[in-house]
Amino acid sequence: DQQVKQNSPSLSVQEGRISILNCDYTNSMFDYFLWYKKYPAEGPTFLISISSIKDKNEDGRFTVFLNKSAKHLSLHIVPSQPGDSAVYFCAATRMEYGNKLVFGAGTILRVKS
Amino acid sequence: GAGVSQSPSNKVTEKGKDVELRCDPISGHTALYWYRQSLGQGLEFLIYFQGNSAPDKSGLPSDRFSAERTGGSVSTLTIQRTQQEDSAVYLCASSLDSGNTYNEQFFGPGTRLTVL
Numbered sequence A: 001d002q003q004v005k006q007n008s009p010s011l012s013v014q015e016g017r018i019s020i021l022n023c024d025y026t027n028s029m030f031d032y033f034l035w036y037k038k039y040p041a042e043g044p045t046f047l048i049s050i051s052s053i054k055d056k057n058e059d060g061r062f063t064v065f066l067n068k069s070a071k072h073l074s075l076h077i078v079p080s081q082p083g084d085s086a087v088y089f090c091a092a093t094r095m096e097y098g099n100k101l102v103f104g105a106g107t108i109l110r111v112k113s
Numbered sequence B: 001g002a003g004v005s006q007s008p009s010n011k012v013t014e015k016g017k018d019v020e021l022r023c024d025p026i027s028g029h030t031a032l033y034w035y036r037q038s039l040g041q042g043l044e045f046l047i048y049f050q051g052n053s054a055p056d057k058s059g060l061p062s063d064r065f066s067a068e069r070t071g072g073s074v075s076t077l078t079i080q081r082t083q084q085e086d087s088a089v090y091l092c093a094s095s096l097d098s099g100n101t102y103n104e105q106f107f108g109p110g111t112r113l114t115v116l
Helices: none
Strands: A010-014 A019-025 A032-038 A045-051 A056-059 A062-067 A072-077 A086-093 A107-112 B005-007 B010-013 B019-024 B031-037 B043-050 B065-069 B075-079 B088-095 B111-115
Touching: A010 A019, A019 A032, A019 A086, A019 A107, A032 A062, A045 A056, A045 A062, A045 A072, A072 A086, B005 B088, B010 B019, B019 B088, B019 B111, B031 B075, B043 B065, B043 B075, B075 B088
Parallel strands: A010 A107, B010 B111
Antiparallel strands: A019 A072, A032 A045, A032 A086, A056 A062, A062 A072, A086 A107, B005 B019, B019 B075, B031 B043, B031 B088, B065 B075, B088 B111
Protein backbone atom coordinates (compact mmCIF):
# COMPACT_ATOMS: atom_id res chain seq x y z
CA ASP A 1 0.00 0.00 0.00
CA GLN A 2 2.11 2.87 -1.33
CA GLN A 3 0.71 6.08 0.09
CA VAL A 4 3.26 8.25 -1.74
CA LYS A 5 4.15 7.47 -5.34
CA GLN A 6 6.76 8.83 -7.68
CA ASN A 7 5.93 7.21 -10.97
CA SER A 8 8.99 8.40 -12.89
CA PRO A 9 12.11 6.49 -11.84
CA SER A 10 14.35 8.87 -13.76
CA LEU A 11 14.39 12.18 -15.58
CA SER A 12 17.01 13.69 -17.86
CA VAL A 13 17.11 17.44 -18.50
CA GLN A 14 19.43 19.80 -20.32
CA GLU A 15 21.28 22.35 -18.23
CA GLY A 16 19.37 25.64 -18.05
CA ARG A 17 16.00 24.06 -18.73
CA ILE A 18 13.21 23.34 -16.27
CA SER A 19 13.08 20.08 -14.32
CA ILE A 20 9.64 18.95 -13.16
CA LEU A 21 9.40 16.09 -10.70
CA ASN A 22 6.01 14.69 -9.83
CA CYS A 23 4.52 12.97 -6.81
CA ASP A 24 1.08 11.56 -6.00
CA TYR A 25 -0.35 10.60 -2.63
CA THR A 26 -3.41 8.71 -1.50
CA ASN A 27 -3.83 9.66 2.17
CA SER A 28 -5.96 12.80 2.48
CA MET A 29 -4.89 13.13 6.14
CA PHE A 30 -1.38 14.22 5.18
CA ASP A 31 -0.94 17.89 6.01
CA TYR A 32 2.70 18.56 5.23
CA PHE A 33 4.74 17.65 2.19
CA LEU A 34 8.47 17.75 1.58
CA TRP A 35 11.11 17.16 -1.03
CA TYR A 36 14.47 15.68 -0.09
CA LYS A 37 17.56 15.44 -2.25
CA LYS A 38 20.05 12.60 -1.94
CA TYR A 39 23.54 12.16 -3.32
CA PRO A 40 25.20 8.71 -3.38
CA ALA A 41 26.59 7.55 -0.02
CA GLU A 42 25.00 10.48 1.79
CA GLY A 43 21.80 10.85 3.77
CA PRO A 44 18.87 12.76 2.29
CA THR A 45 18.92 16.52 2.78
CA PHE A 46 15.85 18.67 3.07
CA LEU A 47 15.12 20.80 0.03
CA ILE A 48 11.72 22.46 0.27
CA SER A 49 8.34 21.88 1.89
CA ILE A 50 4.74 22.96 1.73
CA SER A 51 1.85 22.94 4.15
CA SER A 52 -1.51 21.62 3.03
CA ILE A 53 -3.02 25.07 3.51
CA LYS A 54 -0.91 26.44 0.69
CA ASP A 55 -0.69 25.63 -3.00
CA LYS A 56 2.75 27.01 -3.79
CA ASN A 57 6.05 27.57 -2.04
CA GLU A 58 9.10 29.05 -3.69
CA ASP A 59 12.73 29.09 -2.58
CA GLY A 60 15.20 30.39 -5.12
CA ARG A 61 15.32 28.04 -8.09
CA PHE A 62 12.98 25.56 -6.39
CA THR A 63 9.19 25.76 -6.34
CA VAL A 64 6.79 23.18 -4.97
CA PHE A 65 3.18 23.12 -6.12
CA LEU A 66 0.41 21.30 -4.27
CA ASN A 67 -2.91 20.31 -5.82
CA LYS A 68 -4.95 18.89 -2.94
CA SER A 69 -7.98 17.96 -5.01
CA ALA A 70 -5.78 15.83 -7.26
CA LYS A 71 -3.56 14.69 -4.37
CA HIS A 72 -0.58 15.71 -6.45
CA LEU A 73 2.51 17.75 -5.86
CA SER A 74 5.38 18.72 -8.09
CA LEU A 75 8.84 20.19 -7.73
CA HIS A 76 10.06 22.65 -10.35
CA ILE A 77 13.75 23.46 -10.67
CA VAL A 78 14.53 26.46 -12.86
CA PRO A 79 17.12 26.73 -14.27
CA SER A 80 18.47 23.23 -13.82
CA GLN A 81 22.18 22.89 -13.08
CA PRO A 82 24.50 19.86 -13.31
CA GLY A 83 24.91 19.98 -9.51
CA ASP A 84 21.18 19.27 -9.20
CA SER A 85 21.80 15.73 -10.45
CA ALA A 86 20.70 13.52 -7.55
CA VAL A 87 17.83 11.35 -6.34
CA TYR A 88 14.79 13.37 -5.30
CA PHE A 89 12.37 11.94 -2.75
CA CYS A 90 8.87 13.21 -2.17
CA ALA A 91 7.65 12.75 1.41
CA ALA A 92 4.46 13.42 3.34
CA THR A 93 3.46 13.47 6.97
CA ARG A 94 0.70 14.29 9.40
CA MET A 95 2.26 16.65 11.88
CA GLU A 96 0.26 15.65 14.92
CA TYR A 97 1.51 12.08 14.62
CA GLY A 98 5.13 12.82 15.31
CA ASN A 99 6.22 13.80 11.85
CA LYS A 100 6.88 10.27 10.69
CA LEU A 101 7.69 10.73 7.03
CA VAL A 102 6.19 8.56 4.31
CA PHE A 103 8.48 8.57 1.29
CA GLY A 104 8.08 7.89 -2.38
CA ALA A 105 10.54 5.63 -4.17
CA GLY A 106 12.52 8.55 -5.59
CA THR A 107 13.29 9.99 -9.01
CA ILE A 108 16.83 10.11 -10.37
CA LEU A 109 17.43 13.50 -11.98
CA ARG A 110 20.27 13.88 -14.45
CA VAL A 111 21.08 17.36 -15.65
CA LYS A 112 23.23 17.29 -18.76
CA SER A 113 25.67 20.08 -19.49
CA GLY B 1 28.41 21.67 14.55
CA ALA B 2 28.44 17.95 13.90
CA GLY B 3 25.59 16.38 12.03
CA VAL B 4 23.98 13.01 12.59
CA SER B 5 26.55 10.24 12.55
CA GLN B 6 26.01 6.53 12.09
CA SER B 7 28.24 3.52 12.52
CA PRO B 8 29.31 1.32 10.96
CA SER B 9 29.00 2.73 7.46
CA ASN B 10 28.92 -0.79 6.04
CA LYS B 11 28.10 -4.09 7.67
CA VAL B 12 28.23 -7.52 6.06
CA THR B 13 26.85 -10.37 8.11
CA GLU B 14 25.76 -13.94 7.71
CA LYS B 15 22.14 -14.98 7.81
CA GLY B 16 21.06 -15.76 11.36
CA LYS B 17 23.54 -13.45 13.08
CA ASP B 18 22.55 -10.44 15.18
CA VAL B 19 23.64 -6.91 14.26
CA GLU B 20 23.69 -3.57 16.06
CA LEU B 21 23.58 -0.27 14.25
CA ARG B 22 24.40 2.96 16.05
CA CYS B 23 23.14 6.51 15.62
CA ASP B 24 24.50 9.68 17.23
CA PRO B 25 21.94 12.45 16.75
CA ILE B 26 22.60 16.16 16.65
CA SER B 27 23.13 17.47 20.16
CA GLY B 28 19.93 18.93 21.60
CA HIS B 29 17.62 17.11 19.22
CA THR B 30 14.93 15.36 21.21
CA ALA B 31 13.33 13.46 18.34
CA LEU B 32 15.10 10.53 16.69
CA TYR B 33 13.86 8.41 13.78
CA TRP B 34 15.03 5.22 12.12
CA TYR B 35 14.18 4.54 8.47
CA ARG B 36 15.42 1.95 6.02
CA GLN B 37 15.78 2.02 2.27
CA SER B 38 15.64 -1.28 0.45
CA LEU B 39 16.90 -1.53 -3.11
CA GLY B 40 14.67 0.45 -5.47
CA GLN B 41 12.37 1.55 -2.69
CA GLY B 42 11.75 4.77 -0.84
CA LEU B 43 12.63 5.24 2.77
CA GLU B 44 10.44 3.22 5.12
CA PHE B 45 9.73 4.43 8.66
CA LEU B 46 10.78 2.00 11.40
CA ILE B 47 10.68 3.63 14.84
CA TYR B 48 10.51 7.07 16.45
CA PHE B 49 11.72 8.36 19.82
CA GLN B 50 10.54 11.65 21.30
CA GLY B 51 12.10 12.74 24.57
CA ASN B 52 11.14 10.44 27.43
CA SER B 53 7.93 9.24 25.82
CA ALA B 54 7.41 5.62 24.85
CA PRO B 55 8.77 5.07 21.35
CA ASP B 56 6.49 4.68 18.36
CA LYS B 57 7.40 1.21 17.09
CA SER B 58 4.64 1.00 14.51
CA GLY B 59 7.04 0.66 11.56
CA LEU B 60 9.16 -2.23 12.83
CA PRO B 61 8.67 -5.10 10.35
CA SER B 62 9.02 -7.95 12.84
CA ASP B 63 9.86 -8.73 16.45
CA ARG B 64 13.44 -9.39 15.36
CA PHE B 65 13.85 -5.61 15.20
CA SER B 66 14.26 -3.48 18.32
CA ALA B 67 15.78 -0.14 19.19
CA GLU B 68 16.89 1.71 22.27
CA ARG B 69 17.76 5.28 22.99
CA THR B 70 19.95 5.76 26.03
CA GLY B 71 19.97 9.01 27.95
CA GLY B 72 17.93 10.73 25.30
CA SER B 73 20.87 10.73 22.93
CA VAL B 74 22.56 7.78 21.21
CA SER B 75 20.30 5.13 19.69
CA THR B 76 21.00 1.53 18.76
CA LEU B 77 18.92 -0.47 16.29
CA THR B 78 19.27 -4.22 16.81
CA ILE B 79 18.28 -6.85 14.29
CA GLN B 80 18.28 -10.40 15.63
CA ARG B 81 18.65 -13.51 13.49
CA THR B 82 19.16 -11.47 10.34
CA GLN B 83 17.53 -12.55 7.09
CA GLN B 84 18.51 -11.70 3.53
CA GLU B 85 15.46 -9.44 3.18
CA ASP B 86 16.91 -7.27 5.94
CA SER B 87 19.60 -6.10 3.51
CA ALA B 88 19.07 -2.36 3.11
CA VAL B 89 20.48 1.03 3.99
CA TYR B 90 19.42 1.96 7.51
CA LEU B 91 19.09 5.71 8.02
CA CYS B 92 18.80 7.64 11.24
CA ALA B 93 17.41 11.18 11.50
CA SER B 94 17.01 13.64 14.34
CA SER B 95 15.07 16.82 14.85
CA LEU B 96 14.03 19.28 17.49
CA ASP B 97 10.85 18.51 19.42
CA SER B 98 8.33 17.42 16.82
CA GLY B 99 5.24 18.68 18.66
CA ASN B 100 2.43 19.73 16.36
CA THR B 101 4.60 21.54 13.86
CA TYR B 102 7.11 20.18 11.43
CA ASN B 103 10.74 20.41 12.45
CA GLU B 104 13.30 19.50 9.83
CA GLN B 105 14.70 16.02 10.12
CA PHE B 106 18.45 15.82 9.59
CA PHE B 107 19.63 12.51 8.24
CA GLY B 108 22.82 10.62 8.84
CA PRO B 109 24.75 8.95 6.00
CA GLY B 110 23.25 5.56 6.74
CA THR B 111 24.54 2.06 7.42
CA ARG B 112 24.51 -0.30 4.45
CA LEU B 113 23.63 -3.76 5.76
CA THR B 114 24.25 -6.80 3.61
CA VAL B 115 23.03 -10.18 4.83
CA LEU B 116 24.65 -13.08 2.99
